[in-house]
Amino acid sequence: MQLTLFWIFSLLMILFALGVVSLRSPISCALSLVGSFLALAALFVTLDAFFIGIIQVLVAAGAVMVLFLFIIMLLNLQAEERRPVKLSAMVGAGAIIFCFIKLLAEVIAASPLLSRPIPLLQETATNDIAMIGTTLFRSFNLPFQIIGVLLLVATVGVVLLSRRTLK
Amino acid sequence: MIPLSHYLMVSGLLFALGLGGVMVRRNLIIIFMCLEMMLSAANLSLVAFARYGLIEGHPNYEGQMLVFFIITVAAAEVALGLAIIVALFRKEQTTHTEDLNSMKF
Incomplete structure (x- = not known):
């Protein structure tokens, strides 16, 4: 059952990601990216990371992609007109991707530790969000505060950047 | 049951697709979307490692914390x-990388 779900969602994710890379209208790209993120959230849930899955849906597939769609509509981008495809870019990208995948496959094939089956969780370990909260506020309290400051700085920066006249 | 290598392979494929998109596409916004895809591929492998490296029967929540911070x-x-x-x-009226060549050598 879990294996079937894994294959369904990873196929969906890869197909939507192919759509992002190959579709020409920016709106279709953004919507494929939403689909890819939703399938990725489902993969997180198959890994028992419920909180991360929900955050992925809310933040990445929700807030971030709405921002992308707003900007695409604001700039009124149409489908790109056909320009001559740069052969060198295509060949370079193909070669790098091929080498990357080949290297990854060889590393995975060479390490037997990576092919062991999924270990069972402890029976009582069900409250994912409580564990996340404990870890976040005990071991990661300082990074949590820092990330708050980072978000504040980003907000101020966006407001500054989007003023009509940059000084 | 699913071995860890399946998750790593899928995450590697997603990363490679994002990388290819960054190299081939010419629209700044779509390049940005491909960057997002590469970040989420890294998230997938982090969550997979956290789930397979159990600590006392719990997933390794420090890995999931890293994913939380990456998303933020x-x-x-x-x-x-x-x-x-x-x-x-606003300045150049375009988002096409080939038209933005004022810093090109």
């Missing part, structure tokens, strides 16, 4: 990057 930083990065793209569009 990615959101901040998208907000800033899109603001920069809008400022650029």
